Amino acid sequence: xxxxxxxxxxxxxxxxxxYAKAFAxxxxxxxxxxxxxxxxxxxxDLVQELxxxxxxxxxxxxxxxxxxxxxxxxxxxxxxxxxxxxxxSEISTQFAQLFEQYEPTTLDDCx
Amino acid sequence: xxxxxxxxxxxxxxxxxxYAKAFAxxxxxxxxxxxxxxxxxxxxDLVQELxxxxxxxxxxxxxxxxxxxxxxxxxxxxxxxxxxxxxxSEISTQFAQLFEQYEPTTLDDCx
DNA sequence: AATTAACATTGCAATATTACGATAAATAAG
DNA sequence: CTTATTTATCGTAATATTGCAATGTTAATT
Numbered sequence: 210x211x212x213x214x215x216x217x218x219x220x221x222x223x224x225x226x227x228y229a230k231a232f233a234x235x236x237x238x239x240x241x242x243x244x245x246x247x248x249x250x251x252x253x254d255l256v257q258e259l260x261x262x263x264x265x266x267x268x269x270x271x272x273x274x275x276x277x278x279x280x281x282x283x284x285x286x287x288x289x290x291x292x293x294x295x296x297x298s299e300i301s302t303q304f305a306q307l308f309e310q311y312e313p314t315t316l317d318d319c320x
Numbered sequence: 321x322x323x324x325x326x327x328x329x330x331x332x333x334x335x336x337x338x339y340a341k342a343f344a345x346x347x348x349x350x351x352x353x354x355x356x357x358x359x360x361x362x363x364x365d366l367v368q369e370l371x372x373x374x375x376x377x378x379x380x381x382x383x384x385x386x387x388x389x390x391x392x393x394x395x396x397x398x399x400x401x402x403x404x405x406x407x408x409s410e411i412s413t414q415f416a417q418l419f420e421q422y423e424p425t426t427l428d429d430c431x
Numbered sequence: 432a433a434t435t436a437a438c439a440t441t442g443c444a445a446t447a448t449t450a451c452g453a454t455a456a457a458t459a460a461g
Numbered sequence: 462c463t464t465a466t467t468t469a470t471c472g473t474a475a476t477a478t479t480g481c482a483a484t485g486t487t488a489a490t491t
Contacts, residue, residue, distance in 0.1 A: 212476055213449065217371040218346035222353070229343035232418075234479080235329035238336045245421040252438060260328045262481050267439055269479095286437050286488040292422075301419040307343075308412040310356040311403075323446055324479065345449080363468060373451050378469055380449090397458040397467050435490070441483085448477065453470100460465070 225307065228300045231278045236261060236269050241292070244279060249291045336418065339411045342389045347372060347380050352403070355390060360402045 215223050232238055239259055244250055255266050270290060273279045277296040281288045326334050343349055350370055355361055366377050381401060384390045388407040392399045 213345060213347075214372065215346060218350055222346040222349045225349045226344055226346040229340045229349075232340035233337055233344040234324060235326060235333040235337040236324075236479090238333045238340075238418075239329055242333070242418070242421075245418075253436090261325070263438075264440085264482075265480050268481095271439080272478095283438095283487090288438065294422075297419075297422055301422060304415050304419065307349075307353070307356075308408075308415065310353075311405075311408055311412060347449090364466090372449095374468075375452075375470085376450050379451095382469080383448095394457095394468095399468060433491085436488085438486085438488105440485070443482095444480090446477100446479075449475085451473090453472085455470070456468085458465105458467080461463085 221303070225303055227276055228278075228303060231273055231276045231300075234269065236266070237273060240266070240269060240273065241278065244290060244292050249289055251287050251289060253287070332414075336414055338387055339389075339414060342384055342387045342411075345380070347377070348384060351377075351380060351384065352389065355401060355403050360400055362398050362400055364398070 213226075218226075231241070236259055240255060243255065243258055247254075252263075252266065252270065255270075256263050259266060261269075270279065270281070274281060277293050278300065279290050280293045281290045283289075324337075329337075342352070347370055351366060354366065354369055358365075363377065363381065366381075367374050370377060372380075381390065381392070385392060388404050389411065390401050391404045392401045394400075
């Protein structure tokens with residue numbers, strides 16, 4: 210079937226899965242890191258930075274935009290992308306909440 | 321083509337992408353949360369907990385085991401799964417490093 | 432107006448993921 | 462020894478993802 214049964218899971222679980230997909234490809238990780246580093250960027254820069262075709266990068270950018278991790282502003286014939294601060298903060302919180310459930314002392318001698 | 325060009329990216333970027341895949345499906349998120357909550361569990365519990373077929377859950381467990389997020393110990397005819405503390409800690413660190421690059425003041429009025 | 436530049440979109444091929452029934456393997460129970 | 466019980470694996474179908482050439486689209490340049 211190949212289709213995720215989202216109705217079986219909570220909104221939060223589905224949200225985490227969606228957010229995780231933003232990071233689930235090294236090209237998107239690279240794009241995000243580049244945006245974080247340069248605080249804004251132009252699509253063309255990324256074609257130089259990563260070794261992927263323009264069409265491929267444009268596709269990854271659209272996926273990140275769909276998840277609202279990034280946002281783009283048209284500047285003449287160019288597009289300036291940057292991190293969506295609000296969403297970034299939410300994603301950060303979701304993951305932090307997940308990771309803070311870690312209790313080394315309890316888990317160390319589990320199995 | 322559908323095959324990720326891992327050689328274009330750094331080891332760290334590929335690692336983050338791999339770790340993110342563990343969370344990139346709500347069923348795996350649910351499994352991880354259940355393991356965190358109960359600190360150990362039996363596969364069969366999950367078939368009751370989630371609404372997926374036994375084969376599907378077993379497959380998700382194997383994926384999590386492949387990424388080393390969880391580990392399983394055979395206990396008679398059952399298998400006890402738990403979080404791999406060491407790897408969990410590493411994943412947590414990687415994500416934390418990524419998220420801590422966030423600087424609201426710089427990003428807020430970007431685009 | 433024609434040309435160039437920067438991105439987006441379309442269409443397609445290759446591969447990966449998700450899901451599950453059926454079956455196998457291993458231990459436990461009778 | 463036979464029969465459950467528990468989990469893994471195989472096979473298969475449906476769908477999703479990745480990648481890129483080709484083509485569109487929009488705006489700047491000439």
